[in-house]
Amino acid sequence: MSSLTVTGVTRSYGGTPVLTGVDLHVPEGGVTALLGPSGCGKTTLLRLVAGFDDPDTGTVEVGGRTVAGAGRSVPARRRRIGFVPQEGGLFPHLSVAGNVSFGLPRRQRRDAGRVAALLELVGLDPALAGRAPHQLSGGQQQRVALARALAPAPSLVLLDEPFSSLDASLREETRQAVADALAAAGATTVLVTHDQAEALSMADQVAVLRGGRLVQLADPRTLYRSPRDLDVATFVGESVVLDADVRGGRAHSALGVLDLERSCPDGPARVLLRPEQLRLGPPSGAGPRARVRAVDFYGHDARVRLELPSGVAFSARLEGWDLPAAGEDVTVGVLGAALPFPGDGARVPA
Numbered sequence: 126m127s128s129l130t131v132t133g134v135t136r137s138y139g140g141t142p143v144l145t146g147v148d149l150h151v152p153e154g155g156v157t158a159l160l161g162p163s164g165c166g167k168t169t170l171l172r173l174v175a176g177f178d179d180p181d182t183g184t185v186e187v188g189g190r191t192v193a194g195a196g197r198s199v200p201a202r203r204r205r206i207g208f209v210p211q212e213g214g215l216f217p218h219l220s221v222a223g224n225v226s227f228g229l230p231r232r233q234r235r236d237a238g239r240v241a242a243l244l245e246l247v248g249l250d251p252a253l254a255g256r257a258p259h260q261l262s263g264g265q266q267q268r269v270a271l272a273r274a275l276a277p278a279p280s281l282v283l284l285d286e287p288f289s290s291l292d293a294s295l296r297e298e299t300r301q302a303v304a305d306a307l308a309a310a311g312a313t314t315v316l317v318t319h320d321q322a323e324a325l326s327m328a329d330q331v332a333v334l335r336g337g338r339l340v341q342l343a344d345p346r347t348l349y350r351s352p353r354d355l356d357v358a359t360f361v362g363e364s365v366v367l368d369a370d371v372r373g374g375r376a377h378s379a380l381g382v383l384d385l386e387r388s389c390p391d392g393p394a395r396v397l398l399r400p401e402q403l404r405l406g407p408p409s410g411a412g413p414r415a416r417v418r419a420v421d422f423y424g425h426d427a428r429v430r431l432e433l434p435s436g437v438a439f440s441a442r443l444e445g446w447d448l449p450a451a452g453e454d455v456t457v458g459v460l461g462a463a464l465p466f467p468g469d470g471a472r473v474p475a
């Protein structure tokens with residue numbers, strides 16, 4: 126397995142820039158998620174790494190070897206990169222074994238033990254080897270696609286939204302099996318997704334792309350707790366964003382005087398809380414009063430939509446037991462500190 130280094134990569138189509146000066150380092154053996162909204166350039170970046178397209182400027186190095194840029198373009202088939210597309214892309218006329226062994230040298234293709242080991246690696250029963258792709262569930266097909274990508278022991282594995290066509294329960298189970306297989310194989314992996322929960326739960330580091338630029342590269346906890354700006358904050362999770370006046374290191378807001386996660390100059394600011402930081406008490410309790418507007422019940426937890434008398438609206442995320450009802454009055458407490466963004470929050474804090 127190898128590291129991946131993308132340096133100053135730019136790509137335009139018909140004069141429209143799609144990627145602008147992207148720098149990204151993926152260490153050997155880890156999972157990096159490329160996360161961003163539709164059209165931000167995730168797939169384009171993955172295609173440049175795979176060798177399906179070339180950057181206008183910049184370089185792509187795999188394991189220290191330049192495969193694109195600086196006057197070179199190593200053909201895709203010689204990059205030793207495994208690719209798992211959105212819907213698996215299995216060959217429908219080949220069996221599971223035929224698909225898994227497709228990328229192996231001819232003399233290794235008949236090695237049933239090798240195919241069985243790869244199927245086991247992705248959590249599939251080797252007895253499925255003789256089946257045709259259409260005789261498998263969508264999740265099983267994605268695991269076979271991963272086994273096929275891992276078969277030739279690639280330097281790097283690229284996954285392009287591999288779970289997006291699966292329904293919610295299958296997605297969770299397949300995600301776990303794929304994460305386990307990648308860890309067991311020690312594969313250096315780049316996962317493209319627009320699903321923040323997927324990125325945060327599967328990756329060692331998350332690269333957030335916006336408008337063709339890399340805006341933040343961080344481990345999942347840092348990204349969630351210290352997003353670079355409010356756009357990233359709201360993209361990677363639910364947010365409570367309040368106007369505030371910072372004085373002496375504390376924020377005066379509609380939810381009271383809040384401690385701050387980091388220093389912030391005195392003056393107007395916006396502060397970020399996550400909905401799970403809010404606690405609700407009886408109307409006679411301490412803290413500002415709010416009215417429950419609605420409760421979205423998910424079983425294990427719930428989103429409680431609240432409104433202050435001033436009209437400021439926000440949501441709390443609470444465990445599923447003992448929930449208030451719509452129309453009730455409550456008081457709101459805050460657990461932990463708020464993250465401040467000076468001014469309107471659009472600028473990147475130092």
Ligand SMILES: Nc1ncnc2c1ncn2[C@@H]1O[C@H](COP(=O)(O)OP(=O)(O)OP(=O)(O)O)[C@@H](O)[C@H]1O
Binds near residue numbers: 138163170
């Ligand atoms: N070959 C191409 N020719 C012209 N425009 C292209 C080409 N490939 C991509 N684009 C444009 O580049 C932009 C980024 O596309 P890309 O597929 O990389 O985004 P994405 O982040 O992967 O989006 P999604 O999550 O919807 O797949 C889009 O506006 C797309 O229309």
